Amino acid sequence: MRPPSMKLPRFVHNWLTYVGATIAILALILFVFLFVLQTLTDAAKAPYAGLVIFVIVPTVFVFGLILIPIGMFFEWQRWKRTQTLSIPRFPIIDLNNPHHRNAMFIFVVGSLLLLFLSAFSSYKAYQETDSVAFCGTLCHSVMAPEHTTYLNSPHARVRCVDCHVGPGADWFVRSKMSGAYQVYAVLLNKYPRPIPVPIGHLRPAQETCEQCHWPERFFGAQQKKLIHFLPDEKNTRWEINLLIRTGGGSPESGLTEGIHWHMNISNRVEYIATDEKRQEIPWVRITNLKTGEVTEYMSTEKPLSEKEIARANIRKMDCMDCHNRPTHIFHSPSYSVNLALGTGKIDSTLPFIKSTGVNLLAANYPSTDSALNAIENGVKKFYQDNYPKLTNDKEDAISRAIVELQNIYRNNFFPEMKVRWDIYPNNIGHLNFPGCYRCHDGLHKSADGKMITNECIACHTIIGQGNPQKMAFSMEPKGLVFQHPEDIGEVWQEMKCSDCHRGELP
Ligand code: HEC
Ligand code: HEC
Ligand code: HEC
Ligand code: HEC
Ligand code: HEC
Ligand code: HEC
Structure with a gap:
């Protein structure tokens, strides 16, 4: 042997x-x-x-x-x-x-x-x-919502770990330890659906976002044309042309203005949120780092007591308080259908296609397959019942609309993980979620009566709005006064847009 x-x-x-x-x-x-x-x-x-x-x-x-x-x-x-002999040790x-x-x-x-x-x-x-493949696809259905939206986002070429871990050994070890727990949770099917946002554990933006984005950079103003389609028979087109005062600042010129004024160059903004998703912000404090001047603002609606402030967790505002969905962006049915109509992927001459599409997307389904079937049957049935002649004349346009609605569904809805647009609030803007209005609602007052501004013009100028056939334009610095596309009187001045707008039809 x-x-x-x-x-x-x-x-x-x-x-x-x-x-x-x-x-x-x-x-x-x-x-x-x-x-x-x-x-x-x-x-x-x-x-x-x-x-x-x-x-x-x-x-x-x-x-x-x-x-x-x-x-x-x-x-x-x-x-x-x-x-039997004595042997060495x-x-x-x-x-x-x-x-x-x-x-x-x-x-x-x-x-x-x-x-x-x-x-x-x-x-x-x-x-x-x-690697992105490891983070995004190893656990298939668990990360499908985040991985899919990531692939369709401006950050599709940025690795998951650049935002979720960042450089340095200590965060590497921390992330691998929580990662080991996550693998266990997935194997035993113990993870929550939907996955809660990690915002409380995310690394400060200085160490992640600012590795690539330079807060000192001055962005100036950005023009954005937002294209909407109303839920009427003609899918009436409505455009809003905004000049968004993104701004920014540099320590050299001392220039800080516009929206990026919050970006911690010569100011520090801190706040207290009373809910986990940080949607309720009753208390805000700003410190001017040059003069040392401090101003505290308190919500007049839901003020906090001295005791509550002392006990609360004070957070310093950073990029992620506005850009909380820089890559996992779950688009609302209304936004997605507007985009498809605006880019011609869905034929806007199909009557009521905006409202039909939005309602089919927004309904609740037990699984992706059942949703895709329901969308196909729903669109077909709508035209058979209401416009039988069109079913033949526009057969092509109808089937293309079905395919596009199904694509929208696959990219933004994940019933297996209970994820859709309204699960994760997006804090940029103020249409479907409170966003900027969490503080800029005109109800946050300082002791000496100053208010966090809610003037439309503080953040953007409307330089054009209306139906393309009778568009109103203005090159004045003040721009146009907002005109609401549907006649709802002046209530948009009193109410938050997100009180009525939730990304689907009311
Ligand atoms: C550009 C930066 C960035 C990249 C790249 C990125 N994430 Fe995220 N991710 C975030 C931020 C910010 C949040 C917190 C969202 C919030 O607070 O609403 C988040 C949240 C999450 C969540 C919690 C659930 C949710 O949707 O809020 C998961 C899971 C996740 N990311 C996985 C991934 C995976 C997997 C990848 C790579 C395929 C990835 N992320 C790439 C910034 C990023
Ligand atoms: C590894 C580098 C990298 C990191 C880290 C990173 N980004 Fe980006 N980001 C980019 C690049 C590159 C683009 C430009 C993509 C393009 O224009 O196609 C971009 C674009 C953006 C945009 C503009 C999006 C648009 O709609 O045009 C925003 C806002 C943004 N990033 C915010 C963030 C935030 C917030 C974080 C941290 C959570 C972050 N980024 C982390 C590289 C990065
Ligand atoms: C007060 C909220 C807020 C904060 C804080 C904030 N941003 Fe922004 N940022 C905006 C808004 C609003 C825009 C305009 C574009 C839009 O509406 O999508 C914007 C635009 C951008 C753009 C796109 C600019 C362009 O020219 O395309 C980048 C990149 C960006 N922000 C990065 C950052 C980074 C990095 C930080 C943190 C250092 C940060 N932002 C902090 C609100 C904010
Ligand atoms: C956590 C609370 C908070 C949130 C959220 C917030 N802001 Fe602010 N913002 C402030 C405070 C506080 C001031 C300073 C008010 C003052 O002048 O004392 C301010 C000032 C501003 C200014 C005026 C800067 C100047 O030139 O004086 C702009 C523009 C602005 N914010 C835009 C935005 C936009 C856009 C968003 C949403 C993307 C947003 N803010 C979200 C707290 C907030
Ligand atoms: C604190 C800053 C701020 C204030 C105050 C503000 N807005 Fe906005 N608004 C924004 C930002 C940021 C966006 C998002 C732009 C984008 O889509 O990237 C936006 C988007 C919009 C849009 C486009 C919505 C869409 O998706 O088509 C309209 C319309 C609008 N605002 C109207 C108003 C009106 C009317 C007021 C005053 C009653 C107002 N805003 C006050 C910051 C503000
Ligand atoms: C009292 C409820 C109400 C308030 C408040 C309100 N809206 Fe609307 N809005 C409607 C209704 C109803 C429609 C038509 C149905 C639809 O399109 O959702 C509409 C349509 C719109 C559209 C076209 C919608 C689309 O589907 O693409 C825009 C853009 C819009 N509103 C912007 C705003 C903005 C910005 C604010 C806040 C300044 C606001 N609305 C406040 C009720 C409201």
Whole structure:
């Protein structure tokens, strides 16, 4: 049984050591095989391939290696018990003895190989668990909503970890530890649906967003043309042309103005939110960092007591208090259908297609498949019942509208995770969620009677609005007074837009 040429210490001859050596050798062969396969082909590029090759197989290899000395130790104990002579406490290693020399050789080469393999594997494991494929697709349905919206966003080329982990070793360790818990939660099906926003644990924007975006940069004003379609028979088009005063500032010029005035260059804005999603903000404090002047604003609707302020968690405002959905943007039915009509993906001459589409998208469905069926049947039925002649004349346009509505659904609705646009408030703007109006509602007052502004003109100028056939324009600095597309009188001045607008039809 013993190969005569290979002289090894007698203690290696035991079952545990044999099993350990076999496991280690098999794992090593498997590693080399899978590694070559992954390098040469695309077949093994799946997110788990890396996990198996660089995490699981090396773990098995090390396990096998550990069994070898354990087996030898027990064998040595057993041998000691059978000896009558007094024996030294430790085994004597004698390199003149070929048995010992061979064992030493195997040990040194084995250790070097192990060292190399573990350094290489841990580097690859690090790369692997930081990759977008790993974060976004390993847990399939769990991350599907975030991964899908991410792929359709301006940040599709930014890795998940650049926002969720950022640079540095301490956050790396923290993220891998919470990641290990998440893997456990997914395996045991213990995760919440929908996944709660991590805003309380997200790293400060200075260490993530500001690695790429430069807060000192001055943006100036941005023009945005927002195209709407009303829910009437003609899907009447309504455009709003806004000049948004994004602004910004630089420490050199001391210029800070516009919306990015909050960006902590010469001001510090802090606030208290009373709910987890940070939608209720009764208390705001600003500090002018140059003069040291401090102003506190309190909601006149729901003021906080001294005690509540003392106990509360005060947060310093940063990018994510406005740009909280920079990449996982779940668009509302109204927004999505407006966009599809505006870009011609849906034919806007189909009567009532805006309202039909929005209502079908906004309904509740148990699964994506049932939703896609319901959208197809719903659109067909609507035209068969109400415009039977069109069913033939515009057959093409109707089926294209169905396909586009189904695409919108797939990209923005995830019933399996209970995720849709109204689950995660978006804080930019004020149409469907309170957003800027959390503070700028005209109801936040300071002790000396100053108000956080709610003047439309503080944030943007309306330079054009209306139906393209009878559009009103203004090049005046004050722009136009807002005209609400539907006649609702002047109530838009008193109420929050989000009291009526929720991204679907009222
Ligand atoms: C541009 C920065 C950025 C990138 C890139 C990014 N995220 Fe996020 N992510 C955020 C922010 C900010 C939030 C918090 C949202 C909030 O507070 O409303 C968030 C929230 C989440 C949540 C909690 C659920 C939710 O929708 O709020 C999950 C899960 C998530 N991200 C996963 C991912 C995955 C997976 C990737 C890569 C495919 C990724 N993120 C890439 C910034 C980013
Ligand atoms: C790794 C670099 C990187 C990081 C980190 C990053 N961004 Fe970006 N961001 C970009 C790039 C690149 C673009 C431009 C994309 C384009 O124009 O196509 C962009 C675009 C934007 C835009 C403009 C979007 C639009 O609609 O045009 C906003 C707002 C933004 N980022 C906010 C954030 C916020 C908030 C964070 C932190 C949560 C963040 N970014 C983190 C690289 C980054
Ligand atoms: C007070 C809310 C608020 C804060 C805080 C804020 N932003 Fe913005 N940001 C806006 C608004 C509003 C716009 C205008 C564009 C829009 O409406 O989508 C904008 C526009 C941008 C753009 C696009 C500019 C362009 O020219 O395309 C970038 C990039 C951006 N912000 C990055 C940041 C970064 C980085 C931070 C943190 C240092 C930050 N913002 C903080 C509200 C804010
Ligand atoms: C946490 C509360 C808070 C939120 C949320 C908030 N702001 Fe502000 N904002 C303030 C405070 C406080 C001031 C300063 C009021 C003062 O002059 O004392 C201010 C001032 C401004 C100014 C005037 C700057 C100047 O030139 O004087 C603009 C413009 C502005 N905010 C835009 C926005 C926009 C747009 C949003 C939403 C994307 C927003 N803010 C969200 C608290 C907030
Ligand atoms: C604190 C800043 C602020 C104030 C005050 C403000 N807005 Fe806005 N408004 C915004 C921002 C930011 C957007 C988002 C622009 C975008 O879509 O990126 C916006 C968007 C809009 C839009 C376009 C909505 C859409 O999606 O088509 C309209 C219309 C509008 N505002 C009207 C008003 C009117 C009317 C008032 C005054 C009663 C007002 N706003 C007050 C910041 C403000
Ligand atoms: C009293 C309820 C109410 C308030 C408040 C209100 N709206 Fe509307 N709005 C409506 C109704 C009803 C419609 C027509 C149905 C629809 O399109 O949702 C409408 C339509 C619109 C549209 C076209 C909608 C589309 O589907 O694309 C825009 C844009 C709009 N409103 C902007 C605003 C803005 C900005 C504010 C706040 C300054 C505001 N509205 C406040 C009730 C309201």
